[in-house]
Amino acid sequence: MEPLLEVQNLHVWYRVYGGYSKVLNGVNFLVNKGERVGLVGEAGCGKTTTMKTILRILPDQVSKIAQGKILFNGQDILQMNGNALQRIRSQGIAMIFQDPTAALNPVFTVGEQLSDVIRFSLRSIAQRKVEKKSIKQVAMQALKDVSMPDQERILGTYPIQLSGGMRQRVCISMAITTKRELLIADEPGTSLDVTIQDQILRLLHELVKQQNTSIILITHSLGVAREMTDRIYVMYAGTMVETAKADELFANPLHPYTLGLLASVPKLTGGGIAKGIPGRLPDYRNPPPGCRFSPRCPRAMPVCEFSPPPFFDVGYEHKVACYLFQESRND
Amino acid sequence: MTASSQTQAPILPHHFHKPSVIVRFRENLRKSWFKYSRNKLSVIGLVVVLLVVLTAIFAPLVSPYPQHASAFVDFENAGQPPSLRNLLGTDVFGRDILSRIFFAFRGALLMSIVVLAIAVPIGVLLGLIAGYYKNTWIDTLIMRTTDVFLAIPPIILALAIASVLTPNLMNSMIAVTVMWWPWYTRLVYGMASSCRNEYFVIAAELTGASKAHILFREILPNCLSPVFTKMALDVGWVILISASLSFVGLGEQPPTPALGQMVSDGARYMPDLWWYAVFPGLAIVIVILGFNLMGDGLRDMLEQRMG
Amino acid sequence: MTDILQIRKLKKYFVVGKNADGPIYLRAVDGVSVDIHEVETFGIVGESGSGKSTIAYTVMGMYKPTAGEMIFKGQNIAMEVSRRAHHLKKELQIVFQDPGSSLNPLRSIRQLLELPLRLHNVVPPNQIEEKIVELLEKVELPPDYMYKSTPSIGGGEKQMVAIARALAAGPSFIVLDEPTSALDVSVQAKIINKLLDLQQELSLTYMFITHDLSLMRNMANRVAIMYLGRICELATAKEFFEQPLHPYTRMLLSSIPTVSVEEDRMKPKKVISIGEIPSPVNIPSGCSFHLRCPESDSRCVKEDPEMVEVRLGHWVRCHQFPSTYSAGEQTMPRPNKF
Numbered sequence: 001m002e003p004l005l006e007v008q009n010l011h012v013w014y015r016v017y018g019g020y021s022k023v024l025n026g027v028n029f030l031v032n033k034g035e036r037v038g039l040v041g042e043a044g045c046g047k048t049t050t051m052k053t054i055l056r057i058l059p060d061q062v063s064k065i066a067q068g069k070i071l072f073n074g075q076d077i078l079q080m081n082g083n084a085l086q087r088i089r090s091q092g093i094a095m096i097f098q099d100p101t102a103a104l105n106p107v108f109t110v111g112e113q114l115s116d117v118i119r120f121s122l123r124s125i126a127q128r129k130v131e132k133k134s135i136k137q138v139a140m141q142a143l144k145d146v147s148m149p150d151q152e153r154i155l156g157t158y159p160i161q162l163s164g165g166m167r168q169r170v171c172i173s174m175a176i177t178t179k180r181e182l183l184i185a186d187e188p189g190t191s192l193d194v195t196i197q198d199q200i201l202r203l204l205h206e207l208v209k210q211q212n213t214s215i216i217l218i219t220h221s222l223g224v225a226r227e228m229t230d231r232i233y234v235m236y237a238g239t240m241v242e243t244a245k246a247d248e249l250f251a252n253p254l255h256p257y258t259l260g261l262l263a264s265v266p267k268l269t270g271g272g273i274a275k276g277i278p279g280r281l282p283d284y285r286n287p288p289p290g291c292r293f294s295p296r297c298p299r300a301m302p303v304c305e306f307s308p309p310p311f312f313d314v315g316y317e318h319k320v321a322c323y324l325f326q327e328s329r330n331d
Numbered sequence: 332m333t334a335s336s337q338t339q340a341p342i343l344p345h346h347f348h349k350p351s352v353i354v355r356f357r358e359n360l361r362k363s364w365f366k367y368s369r370n371k372l373s374v375i376g377l378v379v380v381l382l383v384v385l386t387a388i389f390a391p392l393v394s395p396y397p398q399h400a401s402a403f404v405d406f407e408n409a410g411q412p413p414s415l416r417n418l419l420g421t422d423v424f425g426r427d428i429l430s431r432i433f434f435a436f437r438g439a440l441l442m443s444i445v446v447l448a449i450a451v452p453i454g455v456l457l458g459l460i461a462g463y464y465k466n467t468w469i470d471t472l473i474m475r476t477t478d479v480f481l482a483i484p485p486i487i488l489a490l491a492i493a494s495v496l497t498p499n500l501m502n503s504m505i506a507v508t509v510m511w512w513p514w515y516t517r518l519v520y521g522m523a524s525s526c527r528n529e530y531f532v533i534a535a536e537l538t539g540a541s542k543a544h545i546l547f548r549e550i551l552p553n554c555l556s557p558v559f560t561k562m563a564l565d566v567g568w569v570i571l572i573s574a575s576l577s578f579v580g581l582g583e584q585p586p587t588p589a590l591g592q593m594v595s596d597g598a599r600y601m602p603d604l605w606w607y608a609v610f611p612g613l614a615i616v617i618v619i620l621g622f623n624l625m626g627d628g629l630r631d632m633l634e635q636r637m638g
Numbered sequence: 639m640t641d642i643l644q645i646r647k648l649k650k651y652f653v654v655g656k657n658a659d660g661p662i663y664l665r666a667v668d669g670v671s672v673d674i675h676e677v678e679t680f681g682i683v684g685e686s687g688s689g690k691s692t693i694a695y696t697v698m699g700m701y702k703p704t705a706g707e708m709i710f711k712g713q714n715i716a717m718e719v720s721r722r723a724h725h726l727k728k729e730l731q732i733v734f735q736d737p738g739s740s741l742n743p744l745r746s747i748r749q750l751l752e753l754p755l756r757l758h759n760v761v762p763p764n765q766i767e768e769k770i771v772e773l774l775e776k777v778e779l780p781p782d783y784m785y786k787s788t789p790s791i792g793g794g795e796k797q798m799v800a801i802a803r804a805l806a807a808g809p810s811f812i813v814l815d816e817p818t819s820a821l822d823v824s825v826q827a828k829i830i831n832k833l834l835d836l837q838q839e840l841s842l843t844y845m846f847i848t849h850d851l852s853l854m855r856n857m858a859n860r861v862a863i864m865y866l867g868r869i870c871e872l873a874t875a876k877e878f879f880e881q882p883l884h885p886y887t888r889m890l891l892s893s894i895p896t897v898s899v900e901e902d903r904m905k906p907k908k909v910i911s912i913g914e915i916p917s918p919v920n921i922p923s924g925c926s927f928h929l930r931c932p933e934s935d936s937r938c939v940k941e942d943p944e945m946v947e948v949r950l951g952h953w954v955r956c957h958q959f960p961s962t963y964s965a966g967e968q969t970m971p972r973p974n975k976f
Binding site (some may be wrong): 221 | 792794822823824827828831834850851855856873879889890891894897901904911914
């Protein structure tokens with residue numbers, strides 16, 4: 001398998017009252033070509049910051065990329081100039097946001113917004129102007145691909161005239177109009193009802209399979225990640241704590257945080273929920289120097305408090321950032 | 332954890348550390364200053380405002396010729412251009428313009444303080460009530476009355492009132508106040524009517540809180556931050572309006588100095604005695620700019636605390 | 639088991655416009671009858687627009703019902719809160735979805751908790767401070783939190799404060815309107831467990847509203863599922879999840895993402911979810927679910943099914959289950975296309 005996106009030791013800080021908020025603290029992860037990767041974590045753990053850094057859409061005045069590399073097809077996104085970056089955004093990576101209502105401009109029709117996207121990306125590929133007629137064709141096809149009925153009419157509607165599910169379909173159609181190598185979906189179904197979320201996730205799943213695109217699915221829901229992705233990264237307080245194939249992770253979760261999270265999820269089988277994880281996220285302005293989970297960890301050891309754990313390979317492509325698994329290998 | 336905390340006797344209030352008011356205040360002040368000072372222009376605005384306020388208060392001490400602020404005549408030095416002796420020159424009666432500007436700040440600031448002290452409470456109260464009773468006859472009555480006041484061009488309204496009453500500082504204050512309150516009603520009306528549907532207001536209603544509690548304890552504090560910002564901006568505007576009134580002779584009466592009246596007197600001697608009109612005019616510009624910049628800073632500071 | 643709240647044929651229509659035939663109504667709640675027992679958690683699930691929150695808000699008195707009865711402990715409460723007796727405002731409390739907007743950001747936690755204590759004379763004024771400390775203890779917050787304001791504390795802690803405020807008056811019935819949907823699962827777990835503990839300790843009745851079926855399984859004793867202002871299935875939680883009957887229930891259950899193989903087994907065979915909930919302004923004729931129902935036939939388009947009790951305490955509104963429950967009948971009816 002060929003690596004498509006590789007994030008190495010990424011540190012991102014925000015400028016806040018009283019210094020810097022050290023949000024990302026050495027994030028490492030890898031997406032292979034054609035792979036579906038899940039990024040799971042709770043609110044405030046840095047999932048969205050990571051993705052915004054990859055697309056270089058973090059606001060400059062308040063943020064600072066302190067350290068790290070983001071290799072996309074071997075090139076470092078953080079070192080790119082405006083033109084190269086524009087090419088990445090128009091051809092390489094597309095993003096689908098959590099709230100389709102905020103992602104669409106309310107004063108332009110779906111058709112206008114869709115054809116803008118198509119025009120830019122086609123022009124960037126073909127390096128010339130594109131005719132109006134072919135843009136419309138591509139737009140119609142894009143809407144058809146996301147199973148929207150009556151495409152001609154939809155092109156003339158304003159986002160407010162569509163339901164939440166339909167808006168998210170429009171957003172997805174914008175992301176897939178021209179074939180991208182990587183799709184980043186930031187909680188694509190969270191603001192929608194469970195049946196609609198199911199429809200949207202199934203749609204994404206099919207599109208990704210058809211086009212052989214890689215996808216990073218950011219979600220707070222372990223269930224969504226389990227059903228939709230091949231490999232999962234669990235993130236806590238700006239660090240990756242565990243990664244494994246989806247089946248392996250749920251059959252054999254190792255990191256104390258993953259265990260706590262999994263126990264907190266209410267199950268359909270009933271029987272109550274665990275007590276949750278005690279404590280709260282660390283203060284990013286002054287985070288614990290060692291493992292960032294150690295203050296809340298039921299199995300913390302002295303070493304955890306001063307030295308951040310690297311990834312330990314436990315076999316079966318399963319890695320854990322926890323000193324408990326320093327020597328154990330389960331193969 | 333649950334079981335143990337339930338069996339424990341409740342910890343009495345005096346057993347825990349009550350944060351000192353001064354410490355909390357200092358912390359808040361430091362945080363507010365961080366937000367305020369992020370925009371350098373607001374800091375400049377604050378400096379200008381402080382200088383104006385201080386010169387107004389200490390006008391008799393900082394003016395080179397405090398006696399020039401009243402009926403003083405020195406024809407020997409009449410119409411002198413700016414020099415070391417009179418930094419901003421003298422007027423046709425030989426009075427030092429700088430000293431007269433310093434004293435004029437007093438009237439201007441006094442006017443804004445009095446006008447806002449009367450107009451703001453009236454406007455805020457009416458807006459609060461109208462916003463809470465949105466879509467009832469109370470709303471209609473208050474807001475349509477407000478619309479009537481807003482429909483008349485403000486300066487004409489003030490001119491009309493000021494000319495019916497005898498021209499002096501007191502009456503021009505009344506005139507400006509009458510045209511000023513509707514803006515606050517408008518502002519608070521919008522805030523209060525959206526705040527009215529917030530869940531914390533509904534929660535208070537559902538437990539049976541009184542109307543007075545809901546209006547003044549729940550809704551009002553949440554409407555105040557834009558009011559403060561607008562007040563800071565309005566100090567400048569009131570000074571401008573009062574200058575306009577005194578320009579046409581309806582404000583402070585001579586020999587007490589007023590900025591507008593100085594500009595109007597000086598305009599007759601343009602361009603020969605250019606400093607006579609230009610420097611008081613410049614003073615108006617600087618004061619208004621200072622208060623506007625400070626208002627912007629206040630908005631930055633207060634807005635985020637609301638979130 | 640006594641009923642604490644009886645709701646009969648409750649309707650709440652909102653006027654959303656006007657045309658030639660008169661006002662246009664949004665039928666948010668369209669004929670709901672339900673009995674809530676003392677000290678139980680009665681769950682209502684449904685998608686957005688199903689009317690689940692409108693029922694809760696009508697019970698609380700935020701709206702005046704268009705028609706129908708609501709009897710709380712023998713007293714008629716089918717009216718707005720301002721017309722209700724003072725002690726009812728103490729008995730009925732609500733915890734809203736988003737603690738960020740249900741707690742006034744400019745008031746200290748002490749002020750927030752003091753309000754219900756004073757309004758309902760729960761304790762003499764000189765003991766208010768002690769009572770606040772006790773309330774904070776109940777939701778596991780340190781006593782010095784009373785000097786903080788809510789923007790400075792975490793989301794889970796805010797919701798704990800909202801729960802403490804609901805408890806302050808000494809209620810017997812609490813509406814929980816999606817109390818954890820804005821929170822993370824690890825925080826949600828804490829809140830849900832706390833709520834269940836408090837229910838035992840203080841003999842509270844909960845009306846629990848959520849769109850999260852897995853959470854409902856672990857929280858509620860009985861569950862009703864709503865679609866377009868009506869209940870389409872009502873059963874004990876165990877039966878509801880183990881033997882779901884209504885096609886809509888099965889569609890919802892099969893759509894939830896799960897985290898274990900055991901749960902996958904519980905999900906009905908994939909009922910592919912199609913379409914979206916129609917607008918409550920234009921409710922479809924016949925069975926309101928027929929447009930999205932994979933099992934609908936010509937009868938569903940024309941006739942509106944009645945709510946029938948197919949087994950003791952298990953009610954369904956679907957033409958597939960015509961037989962009414964009769965005592966002695968023990969066999970469980972199966973849906974015809976399972």
